[in-house]
Amino acid sequence: MANLAVRSLTVRNLTVHPLELVAVERFEGARVQRGGLLGNLTGAITGLLNATEFPGRETHPSGDATHSAAVAVTVGPFCAAETDVRPADPGREVLRLTFRSDDRRYTADVPSPSSRSAVMAKLDDGPRDLTAVYVPAAALLAVFSSAQLDAWMRELHDDWPLSLLSIPGTHNSPTCYTALPSVRCQAVGVPEQLRNGIRFLDVRLSANPDDDTLALVHSAFPISLTGTKYFADMLQDLYRFLDDNPGEALIMSLKREGTGKGTDGQMGKYLERGYVDKRRDRWWTEPSIPTLGQARGKIVVVRRFALDDDMRDACWDGRGWGIDAQQWPDNCEDGTGGNGRFRIQDFYEVSESQNIDKKIHYSHGQLERAAEQAFALAGMPDHRPDAETPPFFVNFLSASNFFNASCWPERIAAKVNPAVIEYLCVCHGEEGRGPQKLKIGSAGTGIVVTDWVGANDNWDLVRCIVGMNARLQLNN
The missing domain is CATH 3.20.20.190 (Phosphatidylinositol (PI) phosphodiesterase)
Structure with a gap:
């Protein structure tokens, strides 16, 4: 399933609406401590006992983009598209991807700060709530319409x-x-x-x-x-x-x-x-x-x-x-x-x-x-x-x-x-x-x-x- 030789990012659209990847920005990644020393120590011990990941550090984009490019990659509903975009170097880089859907723009950092899903930011108050889940082993970003879980x-x-x-x-x-x-x-x-x-x-x-x-x-x-x-x-x-x-x-x-x-x-x-x-x-x-x-x-x-x-x-x-x-x-x-x-x-x-x-x-x-x-x-x-x-x-x-x-x-x-x-x-x-x-x-x-x-x-x-x-x- 995972392809260690993958050299480009794939976007899989698992929503009912077409998506278009329109811009890619590349940033250096900065490792940021999450929480205080005592909280991180307690969390690390809890994670050790419970075998659940404790995200003591997060990777955030740092400074200005080192590279920016306009792109045009259309991904239909329930389709996947391979791009020409090189995935972020793990732990060292963050990609900021901007998508357009029905003339509204959404953005996501890949990988997200804690390497988990992230609700895409709405750049112009779009009507959709989109979730981005990144799979590093496959260099694949899956986009879901599952941000609102309560109902x-x-x-x-x-x-x-x-x-x-x-x-x-x-x-x-x-x-x-x-x-x-x-x-x-x-x-x-x-x-x-x-x-x-x-x-x-x-x-x-x-x-x-x-x-x-x-x-x-x-x-x-x-x-x-x-x-x-x-x-x-x-x-x-x-x-x-x-x-x-x-x-x-x-x-x-x-x-x-x-x-x-x-x-x-x-x-x-x-x-x-x-x-x-x-x-x-x-x-x-x-x-x-x-x-x-x-x-x-x-x-x-x-x-x-x-x-x-x-x-x-x-x-x-x-x-x-x-x-x-x-x-x-x-x-x-x-x-x-x-x-x-x-x-x-x-x-x-x-x-x-x-x-x-x-x-x-x-x-x-x-x-x-x-x-x-x-x-x-x-x-x-x-x-x-x-x-x-x-x-x-x-x-x-x-x-x-x-x-x-x-x-x-x-x-x-x-x-x-x-x-x-x-x-x-x-x-x-x-x-x-x-x-x-x-x-x-x-x-x-x-x-x-x-x-x-x-x-x-x-x-x-x-x-x-x-x-x-x-x-x-x-x-x-």
Whole structure:
């Protein structure tokens, strides 16, 4: 995928609008200390323990441009164009690129100061919010329309099946607290995840007989060493977010774990009567995949537990409660679950750090399979009224090994997440560029379930996933 012999910059436009690169300026790069000495020392220690990058220094353009040139490179929507521009010398130079879109100009420094994504500056108050993600190994700049993460679903047509969207998610979503190694999977809490684009939540609950109080757990362990955390409190965060952003939809995968002695059936009844029925307006419990319009303002239940017969028979004309994902293949590269409603990559038994390459390969393959799916709305050329709703493609980037510190969640994420960002920017949705050379359909990513996004405010992976929804706007 990466080409170490690349000698010129490539621009990939992943928006619905044509872009034209019109000017290039080259600056010497100056390394600037970020934060104070104490803050940098604390951050470096945190980064060492958590295997997440701490950007103690940033590269900024220094002085006047050493070279300036007018250029004319047009890049159509969802196209890539190789330029004659030499990439910046890493750590020594910064390129300032000026683009034009609908007679408005936008600029981005490449690489951005912290080598992460940057929202392009608007030189003349343009209407678009564009994100630039630079991949040094491929000398490629990907441009996304994913700057506004708090309410990204509002741009999409109501009639799209929820399963066709590119949806960022988190694995063991509420596990952001101080906890045992391999239990903590997230850098930040659920409210911050939602504000930054996460729309799929993976939640594990412990249930006890005759008590509808549900505790948040990860496997057999509590998610915090400083006191039990409860499902009810997390729901209040979700309700507040949906009250503020009624055009968004959340998907919640629910599974019973922990040391509680309650059964799946008891937990299902607790969920329905003790939680969902109190805010029926905020839940989708029908056992079918909704459209985005049907799901807006709601939490869509994906049920990874069994129902008692009486509850199943009493709900939705005997069809059950929630989207049935009780059947869930274990430790798989590409398994089928939920009676065909789910295609799942969840290879998680990584025994050695070298096996992370296998995990990355499986993740890329699942992204390609998701991109192959196609669906056309009424009025589009390929529309078929009898077309089946595509399944959810669920792609877990998470894996761990409790007994090997190099395979704890944050250390795996430190390798897997950047590899997936690079794949999305360089290859995803490009015919013949995936590992299996599959055809490209709607070019979505499916649900991509991550660990440790948002560490040090790095949301690049989420921006790349959300940005892939732009193709669905072409025919809105």
